[in-house]
Amino acid sequence: MDKFKKLSNNQMGAVKGGFRLVHKVDINADGKWDFKMVTNTKTGVHKFKMRAN
Numbered sequence: 816m817d818k819f820k821k822l823s824n825n826q827m828g829a830v831k832g833g834f835r836l837v838h839k840v841d842i843n844a845d846g847k848w849d850f851k852m853v854t855n856t857k858t859g860v861h862k863f864k865m866r867a868n
Contacts, residue, residue, distance in 0.1 A: 834856045839848035853862040 836854045836856065838852045838854075840850040841847065842849040847866065849866050851864045851866075853864075854860070
């Protein structure tokens, strides 16, 4: 696991297959995300999740 910590962002992007951007939104301020969007800029894949309370 220490080998992955030493990799740069470009090298890690090559390993993972792209650059993964994660956006989390906390709507009701309870400390947990309520809406999450994950985007891979290299493959163009988008994923959306909503947490119901």
